[in-house]
Amino acid sequence: MILRVRAAEIRQIQLQLVRAYPEEGCGVLIGREKGETRDVERVLGFENQDAAERHRRYLISPEQFLAADRTARGEGLDVMGIFHSHPDHPADPSSFDLEHAWPYYSYLILSVSNGIVAEQRSWRLREDRSRFDPEELEIPSDPASHAVGA
């Protein structure tokens, strides 16, 4: 599988996660799946709902997730993934991530080091939940300005 996130959406994610630093930030990726590619068309950023350890944990509430799912379906799209940051840690899934992830979704992790995005990687949990496998992350550059309708 390939996770394709346009440069504009990547910038939106990076900005949110840099602002959340030194706490973890999070949100969902909305789009559509075409064959082997997941095209992200929209990014929804969330307030980290973790009560105690936001510098190394993130929590998306069921209410946030359901609202995102409704938004996606209203636009004929699906929630395809979850993004979050690792402040001053590599963009590799933690044991906490492994315990709390679900199969199917793309997990985009950005390492934010000293307030700057250092690394961004996407992961998929195996069906048997034993481990994450890396997923290809493709970032097409912005379309030429004359191609934008408005």
Ligand SMILES: [Zn+2]
């Ligand atoms: Zn994590």
